[in-house]
Amino acid sequence: MSGYLIGVDSKTPELHPSNQPDLTDLFLTFLRIGLLGFGGVLAVSRIELVDKKGWLSEQEFVEMLGICNFLPGANVVSLAVFVGGINQGLMGSVVAFIGLISAPIVIIMVLAHNYTQWIENSYFRASLSMMASCGAGIIVAIAIRLFQELEKSLRYLLTVGVIVTCVSVLGLSIIPVVMVVAPIAMFLEAREK
Amino acid sequence: MSETLLSLTLYLTVLSLFAVGGLNGMLPELHRILVDKEGWLTTQQFSELFALCQAAPGPNSIFISVLGFEIGGLIGALVTTVAFTLPAFFIAYLMMRVWVVSGEQRWFVVIRKGLTPITVGLIVSSAWFIAETTAVDPTNVIVTCVAVFLISRYRTSPAALICVAGIFGGSYELFLSL
Structure with a gap:
């Protein structure tokens, strides 16, 4: 195997x-x-x-x-x-x-x-x-x-910051937050190289 | 009873496909169906059982098994567990094949790396939430802080820590009652 x-x-x-x-x-x-x-x-x-x-x-x-x-x-x-x-x-x-x-x-x-x-x-x-x-x-x-x-890139730190602020500080529901942030994060990732 | 179980199975199979992000997002819908619509459980049963599942070890989706157990005994538990996990199991299995076959392709790497900070952010948020909800008493906060320190600094085994915490909880209660 x-x-x-x-x-x-x-x-x-x-x-x-x-x-x-x-x-x-x-x-x-x-x-x-x-x-x-x-x-x-x-x-x-x-x-x-x-x-x-x-x-x-x-x-x-x-x-x-x-x-x-x-x-x-x-x-x-x-x-x-x-x-x-x-x-x-x-x-x-x-x-x-x-x-x-x-x-x-x-x-x-x-x-x-x-x-x-x-x-x-x-x-x-x-x-x-x-x-x-x-x-x-x-x-x-x-x-x-x-x-x-x-990895401590600005892009990564901002993403973590936005997620934690929206979910923990503002108490927003996880699914809509991720649905908005994920495409942006992937778009930025695709532009990286 | 068998009719109840059959409709419960159908509900859960459909619900499981929408349970992206785990159980928490679908609690309101579950409550609406089981308590408000069908009356299989009371609100109090629903929330007490959920609290119990949060306190017990394991993924919190075992709540589904407990609901099945309350409604239809052992067979109920088996039926709800299978109905809720089987579709998710096969979807995960297919996705695992995609990971194996296309793992290094550009589009997949973009998804994997793009999601990385989101995953870390969600874990930080859930740690925040769990630390907040378990901090019912100063003693609990001290236990949490000691665990953070030991895991971070000495990489102590979680098994040992949890056993010690359990024994400490029981004996501290005994000490207080003396």
């Missing part, structure tokens, strides 16, 4: 044949990502896929996520389909996908069953609340890291 991608396009640099994961690797890594993703699995995906496993470069992660943001459904679910499929074809996508959602679904069903009882338990609530705050810290740290890694 190691020649899967090379057979398609030998120039594709997305390949990291030296650490290409097998199906078990894919399943276990995405299972971990699902279990640790308090407040969203994006930050943990970055840590696992880029920093720990090296299956994607910093740049590939952001670019792939950028494409996944425009696909229907959760972006990290699409990201799992991408990473699984690039490495192990359709089975890879299936395995990564199931790995990502299986554990959270089981946990949430256990919690949702008699959820009123759980919600009233103050120890459980306090524990979950601190895990959520810790999850927030992980996400903030990754957001800072991604920003630091971004």
Whole structure:
């Protein structure tokens, strides 16, 4: 299976044949990502896929996520389909996908069953609340890291500034903001070279 | 019940194709259908379950599975999960093929690089939002800051941090109640 991608396009640099994961690797890594993703699995995906496993470069992660943001459904679910499929074809996508959602679904069903009882338990609530705050810290740290890694061109900084101002400061809805900013950003990118 | 599940499946399959940007954008529509139109859930159930999904680990689209579970038990959960994720799965798979085949072509590179600062901006915004919503108490803010510091400075494992935070939350509550 190691020649899967090379057979398609030998120039594709997305390949990291030296650490290409097998199906078990894919399943276990995405299972971990699902279990640790308090407040969203994006930050943990970055840590696992880029920093720990090296299956994607910093740049590939952001670019792939950028494409996944425009696909229907959760972006990290699409990201799992991408990473699984690039490495192990359709089975890879299936395995990564199931790995990502299986554990959270089981946990949430256990919690949702008699959820009123759980919600009233103050120890459980306090524990979950601190895990959520810790999850927030992980996400903030990754957001800072991604920003630091971004090429500091005026064009890029302006785009980040406009998005953050519109979404976080002005509280505008994400979809219309992106629909306006994305074509402009791509137009500027196309003029660059 | 099976008729309910069938129409739920149809709703979710269609909705999933419009869920660009994830679940949050479609919450109002989901609420309109499940609570206002069909009366399968009460508003309180809807919002409590959503809060629970936000607090639990995993992608927040598992909210869909929980809704299915509330409406039709385990089979309900299975049906809603498949209905909501299958179309998105195949679209992502096709797009992955495009990425593999055309990844280095000029038009695709323009899209990839053009979207990069937008993606970073959206992640900064979502970090901002999550930090704000979880900051219910000064202790929570301290935990968040400590996590930011440890991840940035020492690249501490998220698994270890989350376990410690969970244990800390429970024992701090115990300490306060003494």
